[in-house]
Amino acid sequence: MKNSKISGMGFHVPEHIVTNADLEEMMNTSDEWIRSRSGIEERRWISEGEGGSDLSLIASEKAMEMAGVTSNDIDMVIVGTASSDYYFPGIGAQLQDMLSLRTIGAFDIRVGCSAFIYGLSIADQFIKTGHCETVLLVGVDVLSPALEKNPEGRDVGVLFGDGAGAVIIQPGEEGSGILSTHLHSEGKYLKDLWVELPSFRIEGRGFDEERIKAKRHRLRMNGREVFKHAVTRFPEVIKEALDANNLTMDDIAQVIPHQANFRITEAVAKRLNVDMDRIYSNIHRYGNTTAATIPIAMCEAYEEGKFKADDHIILAAFGSGFTWASAAIKWI
Ligand code: ACO
Numbered sequence: 001m002k003n004s005k006i007s008g009m010g011f012h013v014p015e016h017i018v019t020n021a022d023l024e025e026m027m028n029t030s031d032e033w034i035r036s037r038s039g040i041e042e043r044r045w046i047s048e049g050e051g052g053s054d055l056s057l058i059a060s061e062k063a064m065e066m067a068g069v070t071s072n073d074i075d076m077v078i079v080g081t082a083s084s085d086y087y088f089p090g091i092g093a094q095l096q097d098m099l100s101l102r103t104i105g106a107f108d109i110r111v112g113c114s115a116f117i118y119g120l121s122i123a124d125q126f127i128k129t130g131h132c133e134t135v136l137l138v139g140v141d142v143l144s145p146a147l148e149k150n151p152e153g154r155d156v157g158v159l160f161g162d163g164a165g166a167v168i169i170q171p172g173e174e175g176s177g178i179l180s181t182h183l184h185s186e187g188k189y190l191k192d193l194w195v196e197l198p199s200f201r202i203e204g205r206g207f208d209e210e211r212i213k214a215k216r217h218r219l220r221m222n223g224r225e226v227f228k229h230a231v232t233r234f235p236e237v238i239k240e241a242l243d244a245n246n247l248t249m250d251d252i253a254q255v256i257p258h259q260a261n262f263r264i265t266e267a268v269a270k271r272l273n274v275d276m277d278r279i280y281s282n283i284h285r286y287g288n289t290t291a292a293t294i295p296i297a298m299c300e301a302y303e304e305g306k307f308k309a310d311d312h313i314i315l316a317a318f319g320s321g322f323t324w325a326s327a328a329i330k331w332i
Contacts, residue, residue: 003176003177003178003179004170004177006167007168007169007170008064009165009167010061011059011062011292011295012059014050014162016044017043017044018044020035020042020158023154027150027154027158039283040159040161040288043287052141052142052164053085056095056166059295066168067168074102074168075105076105076134076135077095077105078107078109078119078137079140081139082112083141083142083145084108090108092108095138109122111185112291112319114258114319114323115139116137116292119137119139120327134170135170137167141162141291144160144161146219147219152215155223159288161286162289163292164292165295165296165298167298178327179244179329180245184324185323186322187321189229189322190321192226193322195218230261230318231264233324234264236324237318237325238255238316241326249273252278253308254280254306255279255314256294257294258294258319259287260319261288262281265281282296309331312330314329
């Protein structure tokens with residue numbers, strides 16, 4: 001059976017740069033605290049009137065250009081996001097219109113930071129079964145409007161940035177391209193990283209004074225629990241991808257992990273017993289852009305020559321749910 005391959009990729013981040021010094025003004029934090037706890041130096045936040053669909057459109061156009069495909073070629077759109085412009089429908093349907101695509105299938109998936117690899121896995125199945133020839137997959141998140149930009153929100157407010165990355169997935173050759181994908185979840189930890197409101201469990205969806213005052217519409221995170229699980233699940237799911245393909249870390253040109261936090265990435269490198277130059281990081285530039293970190297990192301790692309044709313790379317993610325996932329790719 002033919003594998004699928006990534007034939008084009010692109011990313012886009014908002015113009016507006018927010019430095020750690022800017023956050024010092026808003027959040028009673030310090031550049032030193034943010035750098036030492038997360039590795040982040042700056043991030044991009046959307047401006048008034050800008051949304052995830054706008055970033056997705058530009059990232060998608062770049063990926064289409066690299067792959068040499070036109071709107072008419074695309075036969076499925078998958079968007080991984082936890083921050084669509086509207087509660088429903090998702091960004092997939094918006095992109096169908098914005099890119100003037102045929103009336104093809106278009107949908108969103110909501111698994112937080114793991115969404116890009118979940119989407120890659122879904123796209124891979126559509127290609128392998130022959131159902132699709134050209135799938136557009138976008139990972140996009142704009143969590144900045146959900147952050148509390150004052151001292152009370154500093155614990156999560158300093159970590160997140162906004163951005164979008166897109167790839168085109170098409171049929172490749174046997175033995176190269178996307179070799180395998182591995183998806184996991186453990187829902188008992190959902191409240192350790194979540195946005196509770198608006199909730200359809202509650203009459204009026206929770207927009208009452210009491211719940212808003214209790215900040216139940218804000219992104220909430222149990223940082224220590226996330227850290228503890230992430231440093232276990234990342235190496236585990238990377239190893240799963242290696243084992244499934246009879247590979248070892250020596251065969252891997254670059255691991256491209258979800259950019260959650262530089263300290264998590266360092267801990268993962270230590271557990272895998274590999275040097276940091278084999279594990280890509282660009283979190284200092286963009287912060288944690290949730291579903292967008294992996295496609296953005298893939299674009300920059302490729303531009304920087306960290307991997308090339310015939311190299312093996314591993315993608316790995318951990319995020320809300322908890323969910324985690326990996327993909328093994330032989331680049332072509
Ligand atoms: N600036 C300054 N001080 C802060 C800030 C801030 N932005 N945030 C919290 N603090 C303070 C706390 O109030 C606390 O003060 P206290 O000791 O006076 O009470 C102190 O710093 C220490 O807080 P801790 O929570 O103990 O800090 P810790 O060293 O555990 O670091 C962190 C917190 C960075 C969140 C850590 O738990 C972590 O790295 N967790 C992983 C979470 C993560 O990276 N999430 C990314 C998103 S999720 C994902 O992508 C999978």
